[in-house]
Amino acid sequence: EDLKIKTAAMLLEGDAVAWWRRKMFDIENGDCTIATFDDFRKQLKGYFMPVDAERQTYRMVANLRQTGSLREYVRAYQKLMLDVPKMPEKDKLNWFIIGLQSWAQADVERSDPKTLEQAYVAAERLADTQRKSYTETFKPMRESDHN
Numbered sequence: 001e002d003l004k005i006k007t008a009a010m011l012l013e014g015d016a017v018a019w020w021r022r023k024m025f026d027i028e029n030g031d032c033t034i035a036t037f038d039d040f041r042k043q044l045k046g047y048f049m050p051v052d053a054e055r056q057t058y059r060m061v062a063n064l065r066q067t068g069s070l071r072e073y074v075r076a077y078q079k080l081m082l083d084v085p086k087m088p089e090k091d092k093l094n095w096f097i098i099g100l101q102s103w104a105q106a107d108v109e110r111s112d113p114k115t116l117e118q119a120y121v122a123a124e125r126l127a128d129t130q131r132k133s134y135t136e137t138f139k140p141m142r143e144s145d146h147n
């Protein structure tokens with residue numbers, strides 16, 4: 001446990017480093033105890049996460065839209081999902097599909113995904129198909145093609 005805490009503390013950056021230094025001072029003075037890694041995690045999260053962080057993340061999920069590439073959207077969505085582990089799978093899946101651009105939404109829905117992971121796979125395949133189609137359409141011309 002102690003090694004886990006020390007390792008995690010070494011990875012802290014910015015304000016989190018200052019927080020940890022204050023905590024270590026409090027521990028040395030007997031004002032605070034962090035006996036387990038779970039204690040460490042809870043106190044760190046409690047200090048830096050807003051009270052309504054989960055609600056804010058749900059709001060961000062509801063407002064997330066694919067405006068760039070499919071891969072960018074998938075990565076952004078995956079990152080948000082890390083902050084809402086208790087969201088039901090069906091909600092995760094539905095919000096993912098809702099955020100897609102209409103052309104991608106139709107294609108992913110056609111694959112009839114039952115899980116979020118299946119929807120990710122469908123979106124990644126669509127992105128691969130798009131990229132392959134684009135590179136085949138816009139191949140550089142050879143010298144012999146000019147004559």
